[in-house]
Amino acid sequence: xxxxxxxxxxIALPQILLLSVLVxxxxxxxxxxxLSGLIDPNIDPAAIEAQRERLGLNDPWHIQYVDWITGVxxxxxxxxxxxxxxxxxxxxxxxxxNTFWLSLVTLIFTYLIAIPLGITSGRYNDTFRDQMIxxxxxxxxATPLFIFALVALWILGFQFGWFPTGGSxxxxxxxxxxEYFLSRLHHLILPALSMALITTVNTVxxxxxxxxxxxxxxxxxxxxxxxxxxSRVYNRHILRNxxxxxxxxxxxxxxxxxxxxxxxxxxxxxxxMGQLFVESINLRDYSVVTAVVLLLGIASILGALxxxxxxxxxxxxxxxx
Amino acid sequence: MDNKLLEIKNLKTSFRIKDDYYAAVDDVTLTVNKxxxxxxxxxxxxxxxxxxxxxxxxxxxxxIEGEVLFKENNIVELSPSKMNxxxxxxxxxxxxxxxxxxxxxxxxxxxxxxxxxxxNKKMSPKERRNKVIDLLNxxxxxxxxxxxxxxxxxxxxxxxxxxxxxxAISNNPELLxxxxxxxxxxxxxxxxxxxxxxxxxxxxxxxxxxxTHDLGVVAEMADRVAVMYAGEIVxxxxxxxxxxxxxxxxxxxxxxxxxxxxxEGKLHVIQGIVPSLKHLPRQGCRFSARMPWMDxxxxxxxxxxxxxxxxxxxRCTCHEHFYFPKESKEVQNDGIS
Numbered sequence: 293x294x295x296x297x298x299x300x301x302x303i304a305l306p307q308i309l310l311l312s313v314l315v316x317x318x319x320x321x322x323x324x325x326x327l328s329g330l331i332d333p334n335i336d337p338a339a340i341e342a343q344r345e346r347l348g349l350n351d352p353w354h355i356q357y358v359d360w361i362t363g364v365x366x367x368x369x370x371x372x373x374x375x376x377x378x379x380x381x382x383x384x385x386x387x388x389x390n391t392f393w394l395s396l397v398t399l400i401f402t403y404l405i406a407i408p409l410g411i412t413s414g415r416y417n418d419t420f421r422d423q424m425i426x427x428x429x430x431x432x433x434a435t436p437l438f439i440f441a442l443v444a445l446w447i448l449g450f451q452f453g454w455f456p457t458g459g460s461x462x463x464x465x466x467x468x469x470x471e472y473f474l475s476r477l478h479h480l481i482l483p484a485l486s487m488a489l490i491t492t493v494n495t496v497x498x499x500x501x502x503x504x505x506x507x508x509x510x511x512x513x514x515x516x517x518x519x520x521x522x523s524r525v526y527n528r529h530i531l532r533n534x535x536x537x538x539x540x541x542x543x544x545x546x547x548x549x550x551x552x553x554x555x556x557x558x559x560x561x562x563x564x565m566g567q568l569f570v571e572s573i574n575l576r577d578y579s580v581v582t583a584v585v586l587l588l589g590i591a592s593i594l595g596a597l598x599x600x601x602x603x604x605x606x607x608x609x610x611x612x613x
Numbered sequence: 614m615d616n617k618l619l620e621i622k623n624l625k626t627s628f629r630i631k632d633d634y635y636a637a638v639d640d641v642t643l644t645v646n647k648x649x650x651x652x653x654x655x656x657x658x659x660x661x662x663x664x665x666x667x668x669x670x671x672x673x674x675x676x677i678e679g680e681v682l683f684k685e686n687n688i689v690e691l692s693p694s695k696m697n698x699x700x701x702x703x704x705x706x707x708x709x710x711x712x713x714x715x716x717x718x719x720x721x722x723x724x725x726x727x728x729x730x731x732x733n734k735k736m737s738p739k740e741r742r743n744k745v746i747d748l749l750n751x752x753x754x755x756x757x758x759x760x761x762x763x764x765x766x767x768x769x770x771x772x773x774x775x776x777x778x779x780x781a782i783s784n785n786p787e788l789l790x791x792x793x794x795x796x797x798x799x800x801x802x803x804x805x806x807x808x809x810x811x812x813x814x815x816x817x818x819x820x821x822x823x824x825t826h827d828l829g830v831v832a833e834m835a836d837r838v839a840v841m842y843a844g845e846i847v848x849x850x851x852x853x854x855x856x857x858x859x860x861x862x863x864x865x866x867x868x869x870x871x872x873x874x875x876x877e878g879k880l881h882v883i884q885g886i887v888p889s890l891k892h893l894p895r896q897g898c899r900f901s902a903r904m905p906w907m908d909x910x911x912x913x914x915x916x917x918x919x920x921x922x923x924x925x926x927x928r929c930t931c932h933e934h935f936y937f938p939k940e941s942k943e944v945q946n947d948g949i950s
Contacts, residue, residue, distance in 0.1 A: 510713040516671055517708075518728040518780060519701030522693070528727075532718055608764040609717060 296604050304597045311589040312364075316357050319582040370586075371579035375572070380583045383568065388587070390460050391564035394557070395549050397480045401488035402545070406495035413496065414503025414534070415526060425496065432493030437486075438555045444486040445559060455482040458561035483560045487552045491545070495538060502534035509533070536607055543599030547592040618820040619645040619668070619788055624679035624689075626660075626667045628890065634676055635890045637663040639844040641679075642918075645788065650814065650821045652835035652852070654828065654867070658887040660844040661824045662709075665792045668822070669706050670696055683788065702732040704788040705781035710797040711773035715765040721749075721776055722761040728783045748779040753809060771802035775809065782813060789813075790822045795830065807834060828871050832856060837924075840864045843888060843899040846918070850925040860927040862907075862935040863900045869937070881937070898929045906938045907931065 344350055348359060363369035370380040413425040449457040456462070456479050465472040506512065507530060515529045554566035561567065565584055572580040604610045621643040627634035638660045645651050653661045666672050668681055670688055681688040684703060688696070708714045715724060725745045729736060736744070742761065749757035752775040765773055774794065781789060791810060795803035811834060814821055823834055831838055831852065838855045840848040840863060848861040859865045869881040885903040888894065894902065898912040916929035 510708060510710060511716040513671055514708065514714045514777070514780070515716070515727075517669060517700055517706045519697045519699070519731045520727070521697050524731075529716055533716070536718075607718065608720075609766050 293604070296610075297601055300597060300600050300604075304593055307593050308590055311593065312361055312586060313357065315582055315586045315589065316360060317353070318585075319578060320353055320356070322578055370583040373572075373577050373580045375575055375577045375580075380579050383580065384565070384583060384587065387563060387565045387568050390562065391553055391557070391566065393476070394480060394484060394553060394562065394564055395546070397477075397484040398487045398491070398549060398552070399545070401484055402492045402495060405488060406492040406499065409492075410496045410499025411503065411531065413500040414507070415530075417500070417504050422500075426500070429493040429496050432490055435490060437490045437552055438559060440490055441483070441486045441556050441559045444482060448482060455479075460563050479562070483556045483562055487549070487556050491548060491552060494548075495541065495545070498537055498541060499534060502537055503530060506530045506533045532606075536603065539602045539606055540599055542602060543592075543595035543597070546595030546598070550588050550591060616646045617644050618647045618683070619643075619822075620680075620682040621668070622680040622682070624664070624667060624677070624681060626663050626672065627676045627678075629674065629676070630891055635893070637675075637844055637890055638667060641841075641844075641846055643839060643846065643849070645820045645822055647787075647820055648814075648818050649836040650823055650834050652823045652825060652831045652838045653841055654825060654831055654838060655841035656826060656867075656887050658889070659841045661826075661841050662792055663844075664841070665706070665790050665822065665824050668788075668790060669700060669704060671706075698732070701728050701780075701786075702784045703786055704790070705784070705786040707774070707777050707781050707789070707791040707794045709793040711770055711777050712797065714777055715773055717765055720762055720764055721745075721768075724765075725749075725776065725780050725783055728780050732784050744783075745779075748783055749776075751782070751813075752776070752779045753805075754779075770798050771805065774798060774802075774806055778806075778809065778813070782817065785817060785819075787819055788822070789817075789819045790824070792824045793826070794823075795825075795827070803830075810834070828868065840867070843893050845899060845928065846926075847900065847928045848926065849918075854922070854925050858925075860921065860925070860932045861900075861929070862904055862932060865935065865937075866903075898931055900929075901931070904931075904935070907935065911935075 348356060351359075368381050370384070372378070373380050373383055376383055409425050409428075413422045416422050445457060449455050460476060460479050461472065462475045462479075465475055512525060512529055515525050520528070550566075553564055554569060556562070557564040557566035558570050565587070568580065569584045569588075571577075572584065600610075621641055624638055624641045624643075625636050626638040627636045629635075641664060643651075653664065655661050663672075663675075667675070667677055668683075668688065670677070670691075677689050679689060683699070686695070686699070688699070691699070715721075719727075722742060722745050725748060726741050729741050729744055745761060746757040749760055754760050754772060754775055760768070760772075760776075765776075768776065778794075794810065795806050798806060807830060810821070810823075813819075823830070825831060835852045837849065837851050839846050840855075840861065842863045848855070848859070848864045850858075855864065856868070859868055863883075866881065866883045870883060872880055883903055884905065888899075888902070893899065897914065898916050901907070901909070901912050911931045911934040913930050916931075918926040918928050919930070920926050
């Protein structure tokens with residue numbers, strides 16, 4: 293078991309390394325460098341060239357890469373944002389917490405919605421209940437997330453005024469107090485819910501078809517032949533076997549969430565990584581873009597890693613002895 | 614003393630196709646006595662498995678009519694909770710394909726233990742584990758305490774079938790239904806599994822319903838044989854009578870299709886195919902379509918089982934006139950068993 297996890301971790305490391313090389317190369321390919329935009333154009337070009345030489349910007353790419361990655365790993369140095377005039381690490385630090393909470397609440401909503409719906413739909417397939425649920429999943433598949441988020445914002449935020457329409461917390465509250473926590477939660481609910489209602493449809497469909505599939509397996513007949521009651525057959529045998537692919541899907545769920553937060557954070561002006569990413573691209577704040585791409589990439593790799601580990605915990609066939 | 618263990622009367626199991634019900638088991642009347650092996654033989658699609666599933670009431674969506682009397686209960690009308698008390702306890706079943714019949718996510722101990730737990734909630738986990746090891750020993754698994762903690766994918770097909778048998782016998786059932794228990798296994802393992810079932814039968818005092826299409830298995834295991842064709846029983850007899858004096862055209866054709874040592878030339882082939890559920894003839898002799906060389910007038914209008922000798926029943930009168938077509942002559946059957 294532990295061997296498997298360690299092995300899987302060792303596979304993830306080269307993936308992250310490769311990702312960092314790609315991200316670095318893409319940043320290199322972007323026009324301009326630190327000295328072309330930040331410097332007074334009246335300075336003598338020879339002096340600029342001397343500075344380039346001093347800063348190592350004329351070195352071949354692999355030496356520059358090693359410099360950069362050493363800085364990232366040892367000091368967490370991801371460069372400086374020219375827009376905020378702050379270290380990228382510092383900017384991302386605040387945003388990352390916000391996005392983390394948004395993703396977590398979305399994930400909780402997703403599974404809270406998906407699992408009961410999937411189970412009902414799979415167990416009572418082809419009944420009226422099932423048709424209602426499948427109908428919802430079709431609508432969910434067909435509706436683009438940003439449209440749904442906009443409509444939800446307009447109706448629940450502006451028309452009814454039940455939820456705040458932007459930001460991550462009401463101004464004037466002290467961090468650490470209960471009001472502060474409630475206000476953050478209040479700001480989270482609408483973006484998280486609108487994202488969850490759309491992303492959950494995959495999981496509902498997966499779970500439904502898995503349950504219908506598992507219901508017809510031979511070992512279910514074995515369980516019935518042992519004298520197990522219908523509810524025991526569902527809880528003990530069908531559900532556990534049907535949740536395997538959902539566990540496998542978990543990592544991709546995280547990756548999908550990252551894409552989702554980019555839309556949702558922009559629409560709800562929620563100060564997270566996604567919003568930062570979009571703003572930074574618009575303003576050509578390259579050091580921030582590079583850092584965000586790197587972090588999101590790492591998050592995807594870790595998501596897949598998490599999936600594999602969860603799957604190995606629940607499915608004995610995956611474990612390597 | 615009443616020796617009857619299971620009494621099936623006019624059982625009819627129908628499945629719904631679109632808006633109509635079609636009977637896969639039609640008007641089957643049968644008894645299984647204590648401590649005997651009743652074999653049910655027939656081609657694929659003749660309704661043998663449907664019959665077995667009806668006895669255990671394991672069909673999901675089927676209409677079952679008639680009576681199945683077992684331990685003073687009519688299984689057809691029993692409530693689901695009472696049925697659950699019988700299943701796995703007084704009546705148990707072994708399935709065709711051991712590769713898919715075990716839950717891939719549960720250890721062997723948990724799977725056998727579940728059968729014990731469901732019918733005896735007082736047993737402590739420790740007692741249960743000991744009982745599981747004991748059962749694995751009985752079915753001939755070499756290292757039971759080690760196998761306990763293994764998962765199905767770590768065992769071979771033969772071993773998994775032994776585990777299935779351990780599940781079936783865990784509560785000492787009075788009736789054991791084996792639905793083609795050796796079909797999915799290779800020949801050497803088949804013999805071992807059959808030996809095991811025979812040993813268990815002697816120790817357990819259970820009635821066994823053995824479903825198979827392998828006449829060799831029938832000759833080796835059965836006390837009595839029921840031959841099914843197209844959902845009906847066409848002939849019942851004790852095993853010696855059936856092999857020495859088969860009467861129904863279908864039984865004779867089946868026996869004639871078995872390759873034997875002395876047989877030379879082409880093997881007999883029964884003409885035509887088993888009709889599908891939807892196209893079964895519902896009137897007259899159902900086998901008549903597969904002996905087109907015979908005169909139509911030899912069949913009864915509504916064929917019934919005739920007792921032609923004590924304990925030997927044959928459906929329809931056509932057997933009195935039956936002959937094989939000229940090009941395939943009947944083989945004298947002496948070899949199997």
